[in-house]
Amino acid sequence: MSTDLKSSTQDVSLTRFWAGLEQKVQVTTPRASNLGPLTTADKFFQSVQLTRDEARTLALDLFRFAEGQEVEEV
Secondary structure (H helix, E strand, O other): OEEEEEEOOOOOEEEEEEEEEEEEEEEEOOOOOOOOOOHHHHOOOOEEEEEHHHHHHHHHHHHHHHHOOOOOOO
């Protein structure tokens, strides 16, 4: 069973679901139309699925970027 979650970001949907023994979140956005050959399923949306720990670390990385505190990897 999955549950849609509220997103404050335009064109971003969040869905919580069970994946075996843990909950995950799927972040879905519309696919850009200029990305070349795609499978049928990939023609409309792109998504990433994250565990709670992965979501936490990604959120921190995105927060640092939003605040202009990102660290470049060399």
